[in-house]
Amino acid sequence: MILTEDLRRTFRRRGAVVEAVRGISLRVERGELVAVLGPNGAGKSTLLRMLTTLLRPTAGTAQVAGVDVVADPAGVRQRIGYVGQGNAGGHHHRVLDELVTQGALYGRTRAAARRRAGELMEALELRGLERRTVASLSGGQRRRMDVAIGLVHRPGLLFLDEPTTGMDPQARANLWEHITRLRREMDTTVVLTTHYLDEADAMAERIVVVDHGEVIADAGSAALRARHAEDRIVLEVDEPATVKDLVDGATVVGFRVELRLADGARVLPGLLARLERAGVTVHAAHLHEASLDDVFLALTGRSLREEGAAA
Numbered sequence: 001m002i003l004t005e006d007l008r009r010t011f012r013r014r015g016a017v018v019e020a021v022r023g024i025s026l027r028v029e030r031g032e033l034v035a036v037l038g039p040n041g042a043g044k045s046t047l048l049r050m051l052t053t054l055l056r057p058t059a060g061t062a063q064v065a066g067v068d069v070v071a072d073p074a075g076v077r078q079r080i081g082y083v084g085q086g087n088a089g090g091h092h093h094r095v096l097d098e099l100v101t102q103g104a105l106y107g108r109t110r111a112a113a114r115r116r117a118g119e120l121m122e123a124l125e126l127r128g129l130e131r132r133t134v135a136s137l138s139g140g141q142r143r144r145m146d147v148a149i150g151l152v153h154r155p156g157l158l159f160l161d162e163p164t165t166g167m168d169p170q171a172r173a174n175l176w177e178h179i180t181r182l183r184r185e186m187d188t189t190v191v192l193t194t195h196y197l198d199e200a201d202a203m204a205e206r207i208v209v210v211d212h213g214e215v216i217a218d219a220g221s222a223a224l225r226a227r228h229a230e231d232r233i234v235l236e237v238d239e240p241a242t243v244k245d246l247v248d249g250a251t252v253v254g255f256r257v258e259l260r261l262a263d264g265a266r267v268l269p270g271l272l273a274r275l276e277r278a279g280v281t282v283h284a285a286h287l288h289e290a291s292l293d294d295v296f297l298a299l300t301g302r303s304l305r306e307e308g309a310a311a
């Protein structure tokens with residue numbers, strides 16, 4: 001669905017050259033849901049804007065839905081949906097009119113555009129809001145409306161640029177549900193950018209981590225964690241010295257024993273049984289599973305969570 005080769009984009013800003021995307025080679029298959037994750041300024045939007053033909057690459061190539069983004073941008077646009085960071089709908093238009101107008105813009109007859117608008121209102125839970133103005137919708141409804149607009153022409157590939165930024169947790173979870181269902185039912189390939197770790201974790205089976213304009217990791221969440229980060233088990237025990245002797249790699253701080261290892265959830269029950277057999281009393285056992293943030297920290301030395309909070 002997407003094939004890029006050494007894609008690059010530089011900007012000139014006050015005489016300096018900013019390399020926003022620095023040689024990204026990426027392949028996305030039909031039906032995948034890929035989250036592009038990275039801190040502010042990593043180059044996620046620039047990458048998406050090149051793939052959606054809003055920005056011309058400085059170098060490299062990109063084929064999107066089988067079409068070259070530079071040679072035939074109009075052809076790409078016909079085949080994709082794009083939901084940008086701003087809201088797409090005309091604020092004073094009524095919800096139904098807006099969807100029908102967008103359909104007509106893609107050359108549908110009024111009747112066909114109405115039918116499609118009805119389907120999308122159903123799919124994105126916008127029923128009952130037909131006559132409301134876009135400006136009067138809640139943030140979550142508005143974002144679902146944006147996604148509906150992106151899907152008006154039945155694209156096989158949908159790009160979502162930070163679809164849930166600024167939404168409350170409930171509205172975010174609701175939008176995720178809609179997007180994963182749309183993808184299942186309409187077989188849409190979805191590429192989204194986010195700086196929310198939980199979003200990438202919950203939605204995507206594939207996470208592409210971008211930093212400083214480059215892909216620094218590309219795999220499923222579980223694989224990324226297994227490869228780049230460790231779980232942590234902390235035990236509160238009566239005899240830390242005995243545990244240290246029994247268990248390889250254990251470190252002791254006061255009455256707490258700490259272990260760093262892979263697959264902590266599976267190791268923990270056996271470990272507790274072994275300690276019981278050795279006569280050690282365990283007062284508490286804490287398992288800290290590696291997060292995507294630990295992965296990011298391991299790869300870059302920085303915490304994505306802190307950067308997100310700072311932004």
Ligand SMILES: Nc1ncnc2c1ncn2[C@@H]1O[C@H](COP(=O)(O)OP(=O)(O)OP(=O)(O)O)[C@@H](O)[C@H]1O
Pocket residue numbers: 011012013018019020038039040041042043044045046047195
């Ligand atoms: N039009 C532009 N002119 C100059 N510099 C730009 C322009 N667009 C982006 N940049 C710079 O390119 C780099 C990448 O920006 P980009 O918006 O792609 O990052 P991002 O990962 O999408 O960040 P965010 O999460 O904040 O949206 C940044 O340093 C940014 O300041």
